[in-house]
Amino acid sequence: MAEFLTVDIWRGGAEGQLQRFDVPRSDNQTVLDVVTHVQKVLEPSLAYRFACRVGMCGSCAMMVNGKARWTCRTHVKKVAADGRLTLEPLANLPRIRDLVADLAPFFDKWQAAGGQFKPQAELGDDFAIVPPSGAARRQADEAIECIGCAVCYASCDVVAGQPDYLGPAALNRAWTLMNDGRDGAQDERLKAVSGAGGCQNCHTQQGCRDACPKGLNPTRSIAGLKRMSLMALIEGRL
Amino acid sequence: MSLQQAAGRVRSRSHAGYVAYLVHRLSGLALAVFLPFHFFVLGNALNGAAGLDDFLLWAANPWVKLGEWLLVSALALHMAGGIRVLAIEFLPWSERQKTYIMLCIAFAIAAGLLFLLAARHG
Amino acid sequence: MSGRGEMWLFLAQRASAVVMAPLVLIHLAVIIYAVRSGLSAEAIFARTRGSALWAGFYGLFVVAVSVHAALGCRAISAEWAGWRGNRVDGVWAAFGVLLLIAGLRAVAGVIW
Numbered sequence: 085m086a087e088f089l090t091v092d093i094w095r096g097g098a099e100g101q102l103q104r105f106d107v108p109r110s111d112n113q114t115v116l117d118v119v120t121h122v123q124k125v126l127e128p129s130l131a132y133r134f135a136c137r138v139g140m141c142g143s144c145a146m147m148v149n150g151k152a153r154w155t156c157r158t159h160v161k162k163v164a165a166d167g168r169l170t171l172e173p174l175a176n177l178p179r180i181r182d183l184v185a186d187l188a189p190f191f192d193k194w195q196a197a198g199g200q201f202k203p204q205a206e207l208g209d210d211f212a213i214v215p216p217s218g219a220a221r222r223q224a225d226e227a228i229e230c231i232g233c234a235v236c237y238a239s240c241d242v243v244a245g246q247p248d249y250l251g252p253a254a255l256n257r258a259w260t261l262m263n264d265g266r267d268g269a270q271d272e273r274l275k276a277v278s279g280a281g282g283c284q285n286c287h288t289q290q291g292c293r294d295a296c297p298k299g300l301n302p303t304r305s306i307a308g309l310k311r312m313s314l315m316a317l318i319e320g321r322l
Numbered sequence: 323m324s325l326q327q328a329a330g331r332v333r334s335r336s337h338a339g340y341v342a343y344l345v346h347r348l349s350g351l352a353l354a355v356f357l358p359f360h361f362f363v364l365g366n367a368l369n370g371a372a373g374l375d376d377f378l379l380w381a382a383n384p385w386v387k388l389g390e391w392l393l394v395s396a397l398a399l400h401m402a403g404g405i406r407v408l409a410i411e412f413l414p415w416s417e418r419q420k421t422y423i424m425l426c427i428a429f430a431i432a433a434g435l436l437f438l439l440a441a442r443h444g
Numbered sequence: 445m446s447g448r449g450e451m452w453l454f455l456a457q458r459a460s461a462v463v464m465a466p467l468v469l470i471h472l473a474v475i476i477y478a479v480r481s482g483l484s485a486e487a488i489f490a491r492t493r494g495s496a497l498w499a500g501f502y503g504l505f506v507v508a509v510s511v512h513a514a515l516g517c518r519a520i521s522a523e524w525a526g527w528r529g530n531r532v533d534g535v536w537a538a539f540g541v542l543l544l545i546a547g548l549r550a551v552a553g554v555i556w
């Protein structure tokens with residue numbers, strides 16, 4: 085193991101440049117450890133985000149050697165065999181400062197895709213029962229594990245080329261709600277996910293699926309939305 | 323873009339699904355560019371067999387044959403890849419995506435080889 | 445293009461693909477069969493002239509491919525060149541209509 089890592093980190097916002105740091109190697113070091121070392125010891129003005137450090141909050145994602153990754157669960161030895169790291173803010177999003185990307189467009193699209201649960205029930209109605217073994221619930225089983233880290237969004241080529249495309253995470257979220265028996269905004273949501281930036285823009289490249297640190301499969305969720313939207317179209321509900 | 327960034331860009335797009343998408347798109351584009359010429363030549367058959375035969379004579383040129391081989395392969399590849407996309411979209415998810423991509427490529431190579439074999443006889 | 449319109453276009457693109465899958469398979473088989481015995485106008489016409497079956501086959505093919513190719517190119521130009529909006533849609537629609545006309549003329553050429 086080399087004693088030092090050569091780390092190039094993006095400094096600045098939309099305009100800026102890479103700045104080089106030499107960071108001591110240590111055992112079981114994560115990329116987040118590297119960034120934290122730089123901020124604590126070498127460059128206190130470095131801006132970056134993290135919170136949980138255990139892969140739950142989804143705030144630490146950035147581009148690591150050109151690939152979007154969560155950094156708290158990414159080991160240096162896995163991604164920097166040659167002792168070099170290039171760190172930049174998440175792609176496909178505006179850059180605020182240093183390693184901090186502006187996630188507003190990402191979450192705006194969750195809203196635009198009908199990402200809010202709209203209850204069907206009235207106050208005083210009985211509890212809705214959602215059996216874990218139900219077909220719809222099982223469709224959503226995996227998709228609800230999303231932590232909103234935007235790694236998939238930064239890895240999607242269609243997002244890069246079609247700025248109004250809602251993107252894998254927002255559509256994946258919409259898919260979970262389309263399979264929620266308690267939801268009362270089904271047709272409304274299908275309208276939201278089948279407009280100009282909708283699910284039909286996905287070319288099933290599975291970049292999102294490859295990159296998702298939780299191992300989720302937005303491609304499959306989006307395919308589900310395509311089928312639902314087409315059915316709604318044919319039945320005149322769109 | 324630094325060399326390392328460029329390498330990262332390539333790496334983040336080197337997964338099988340991306341390559342399959344790119345190949346499908348480029349083959350579709352090639353077919354769409356070729357199609358107007360194809361229709362134009364066949365349309366000339368309206369002026370009688372002579373016009374078409376003149377063209378076919380020209381098309382016996384080995385370079386044209388090479389182009390035809392490319393187009394036949396592209397058509398086979400695009401069709402197989404298209405069926406693959408339709409399967410992802412309209413059938414239950416399968417974990418054997420890489421196998422299917424390989425099958426698409428194998429189908430296109432087979433169609434291309436059959437064409438070459440047949441053209442050698444002709 | 446309205447939201448619902450986008451979905452109709454998506455349906456048209458995929459439906460035309462489904463229609464073409466068997467047509468392309470047969471087309472490939474015919475190509476390979478035809479070059480084996482050497483391509484000539486005579487051989488082509490012997491197959492196609494006056495045949496309602498081939499007229500239907502190629503007619504359907506031309507209609508499907510015109511829709512499919514125009515919509516495919518629309519997606520590519522939107523994503524790779526950033527060309528979007530009504531004017532661009534108009535250009536691709538014109539491309540589709542041109543393909544349709546040229547294609548039907550070609551079908552007429554080999555059938556009549």
Ligand code: HEM
Pocket residue numbers: 286287288343346347349350351353354357400401402403404405407408458461462464465466468469509512513515516517519520
């Ligand atoms: C067997 C018949 C065919 C099938 C099953 C098929 C299937 C498909 C599918 C599913 C797509 C959408 C891909 C995506 O959105 O990711 C597509 C795109 C496309 N197809 Fe075809 N296709 C067929 C024949 C053709 C032909 C004959 C042409 C040539 C004119 C063509 C030209 C295109 C083009 C230009 C695209 C756009 C590529 C893209 O968006 O990436 N296709 N095809």
Ligand code: SF4
Pocket residue numbers: 239240241242243251252285286287288289290291292293302303306
């Ligand atoms: S599968 Fe669809 S959403 Fe996922 S990366 Fe590809 S184009 Fe984007």
Ligand code: SF4
Pocket residue numbers: 142229230231232233234235236237252253256295296297298299300302
């Ligand atoms: S789907 Fe995966 S990559 Fe995308 S936001 Fe959710 S957890 Fe992150």
Ligand code: FES
Pocket residue numbers: 134135136137138139140141142143144145154155156157
């Ligand atoms: S810091 Fe919470 S997921 Fe990485």
